[in-house]
Amino acid sequence: MSAENITSSFDFILLGLLVNSQATGVVFVIIFAIFVAAVTANMIMIFLIQVDFRLHTPMYFLLSQLSIMDTLFICTTVPKLLIDMVSKEKAISFVACGIQIFLYATIVGSEFFLLGLMAYDRYVAVCNPLRYPVLMNKKVCLLLAAGAWFGGSLDGFLLTPIIMKFPYCGSRNINHFFCEIPAVLKLACADTSLYETLMYICCVLMLLIPISIISASYSLILLTVHRMRSAEGRKKAFTTCSSHLTVVSIFYGAAIYTYMLPQSFHTPEKDKVVSAFYTIVTPMLNPLIYSLRNKDVTGAFKKIFARCSSAQKVATTDI
Template sequence: MLVRNSTSSSDFVLLGLLVSSEATGVLFTVIFAIFVVAVMANVFMIVLIQADSRLHTPMYFLLSQLSVMDTLFICTTVPKLLVDMVSEEKTISFVACGIQIFLYVTMIGSEFFLLGLMAYDRYVAVCNPLRYSVLMNRKVCLLLAAGAWLGGSLDGFLLTTITMNVPYCGSHTIDHFFCEIPAVLRLACADTSLYEPLMYICCVLMLLIPISIISTSYSLILVTVHRMRSAEGRKKAFTTCSSHLTVVSIFYGAAFYTYVLPQSFHTPEQDKVVSAFYTIITPMLNPLIYSLRNRDVMGAFKRMLTRCSSAQKVATSDT
């Protein structure tokens, strides 16, 4: 997949989040703390969903897949960023750069598709509750998850192949903290006018397909909620969808800026801030939003604490 050009003989250099080293210590501490919280929160969600039988439902199966994606997503960029912040050399090899591009595009693409499919799940739950177990059976859930992973992988393969086959014979200094495609392509010494439209179309389609699913699903949900006579039913429907809508708004907003807005609207500084938001902050926010705003998850957490407490008391009494 990664074909190294003869003109690309040296490693890339990543400038990082900050060119100045004055605030490196504070920034390192903050990013490291966010990284630890994000990984722990997502792993906890995966374990909790697997351990509690009451969470063995289509929605929480898809949510566990989201946590897997978020964990891999943040592990693709942040460890390298943290290492670069405390080391003199901030280089990344051509192959490692290509691998990083493939992984983060795959994760972000898979998450795009998964969030769209989660909207379909909410549509079935609200609009067709009596047929929910049939329309969202185990086989369907596995196919939906596999489709999200496959769509992201295809997107990652296509964009990585295009990016890494462009000749880079000039500066190898990337004004970014990881190998993000727009930042890497700025270093190309060949005309990229043929590549950029193809990449733009690919990114738009990657956003357009799930956004169409989300828009259609929530339009039908709104119609159904409007017809509900019960205030309690409307409140339950809103609660069911609010966490998903919050995550979608955050993630798609940042992605829209990065991949859809023309490059004339971008500056390297703004790109770094937006990229830091969706590669570092979002993976931490997703499990927190779903756990803090979800009674089922909080209930499962309390049951786990109760079981752990009971087991500890039994172990103490035995000794």
């Protein structure tokens, strides 16, 4: 019996990351390991920022928001992917697919805005250090984070209802490992050109605003760094900014490929590889990029680790 007959008429079938591959077991282990590493690394980052008073700064507050987004991001797609890799039925209900699209669009949109705001934070810290505590006080940080989440949710609320209203009267096989909008749209038995234009405009705006902030911020940062006389100050500024630019390049590059390049550049295989990279690999890379190149984060981790080791030794001695 085919998968279409097993599921109801309101189910989709996710064909998965690999179709009829002999390497499914190996890929499952790799993805599961990346998933565990990503969630663990981001949770550790959030924990360290919360418990170490030296990390109670605007930059690390925004970084904690990035870790929250990355955790939610990878949890939106990977658990379902892992289940499908070991299950014969790869169905996802119409409602579950809509929820996945909404969460995915919201988190991606929120991360777009947040990365732009993080560039603004670096601009203020480098170019206006004396006014930094005023310009980036706690209230401002909360408003910036709330604005990023709100902007992302607008993307989710705008795009999701429209795509779920299209009739899907043909094949239910989504040639992807999650309900990504372009893959779902291919199954609609209606003209989706207007929606695709709307989605393109929406993505351009959501990329143009933060990219403009990032470009302006780093242009001013480069001018300020160039005028610095202290070699140590230059090194610190470049280290902090290069970490952020690395994350921006990876995340925005994948988004531009997925949503802005013409269809002639796309194939199902390429789309799945790019999606796997920024939905599975990137959430693991982000905390590593920031922590491995950041003395404050590594110092906080060593401090907590030393405390835990001391507490364990005391407990062992008492026993």
